[in-house]
Amino acid sequence: MSSPVTARPQIRDLSSGTSLPELRKEPITKQQLVRYAGASGDFNLIHTDDETARQVGLEGVIAHGMLSMAFLGQYLCWLSGPESVRRFEVRFVGIVRPGDVLTCRGRVKSVASKSADHEVLIQMWAENQRGEQVTVGDAEVMIR
Amino acid sequence: MSEPIISKDLIGRQSEEVLIEVERGAIRKFAEAVGDTTEACLRGDVAPPTFPTTIRIPIPGLTYDLARVLHGGQEYRFDRPIRAGDRLRCQTQLTDVYARQGRLGEMTFLIIETNGRDDSGKPVFTGRSTVILR
Numbered sequence: 691m692s693s694p695v696t697a698r699p700q701i702r703d704l705s706s707g708t709s710l711p712e713l714r715k716e717p718i719t720k721q722q723l724v725r726y727a728g729a730s731g732d733f734n735l736i737h738t739d740d741e742t743a744r745q746v747g748l749e750g751v752i753a754h755g756m757l758s759m760a761f762l763g764q765y766l767c768w769l770s771g772p773e774s775v776r777r778f779e780v781r782f783v784g785i786v787r788p789g790d791v792l793t794c795r796g797r798v799k800s801v802a803s804k805s806a807d808h809e810v811l812i813q814m815w816a817e818n819q820r821g822e823q824v825t826v827g828d829a830e831v832m833i834r
Numbered sequence: 835m836s837e838p839i840i841s842k843d844l845i846g847r848q849s850e851e852v853l854i855e856v857e858r859g860a861i862r863k864f865a866e867a868v869g870d871t872t873e874a875c876l877r878g879d880v881a882p883p884t885f886p887t888t889i890r891i892p893i894p895g896l897t898y899d900l901a902r903v904l905h906g907g908q909e910y911r912f913d914r915p916i917r918a919g920d921r922l923r924c925q926t927q928l929t930d931v932y933a934r935q936g937r938l939g940e941m942t943f944l945i946i947e948t949n950g951r952d953d954s955g956k957p958v959f960t961g962r963s964t965v966i967l968r
Contacts, residue, residue: 729867
């Protein structure tokens with residue numbers, strides 16, 4: 691299980707450009723890919739069967755893109771709570787393999803306050819242990 | 835630019851509406867598979883933001899070889915969070931098909947949208963997937 695190492699940011703600390711604390715995930719395992727396939731219903735064998743993956747020109751199984759988006763979803767939940775997410779969008783730009791260690795990072799793009807509610811735009815990405823971004827995106831969260 | 839390998843005639847085609855009952859156990863299993871430590875998700879109370887990926891509804895006539903599929907991108911919009919016990923009326927639609935030059939040569943892009951409404955018809959979420967066929 692991953693555990694955030696730094697304190698959650700407080701809304702009063704947020705302003706445009708603020709770097710957000712990182713969330714480092716445990717290394718991705720083949721077992722996790724099988725579990726995620728079952729939980730998500732994505733049974734494309736390129737994620738769970740090396741032979742199938744090799745048949746389509748890969749070196750072996752690759753992680754579901756949606757797993758790294760789910761990591762960023764966890765990151766959002768940690769930053770602002772699971773009920774705060776209004777919009778969440780990513781592009782998958784790199785391959786993730788078993789053994790890779792992904793770290794979620796982000797920064798505040800803007801904060802708009804409407805009475806008690808704060809609409810925060812967050813730029814975020816997941817990068818691997820070589821510092822390569824594999825999934826990039828942004829999100830809009832509403833914090834009271 | 836050549837024709838995409840999926841006919842543009844399929845644009846607009848929809849799935850049937852499917853009733854999805856959001857189960858606490860399914861939320862928990864999803865959060866556990868991700869290693870998501872968010873307490874409300876581990877309890878199965880609130881669905882993680884990518885939980886709608888579990889809702890997979892085929893569009894009649896739209897078939898392709900899974901081995902050729904790349905997931906290019908994904909977007910979700912929420913009118914409110916999805917919670918255990920929700921009964922969501924969901925429908926999927928192919929909203930666009932186009933060919934584009936990519937890193938691996940010419941590829942076909944499909945835009946597939948899924949939306950979920952509650953029993954009274956109020957919108958709950960919309961998902962938008964960019965699927966690339968190589």
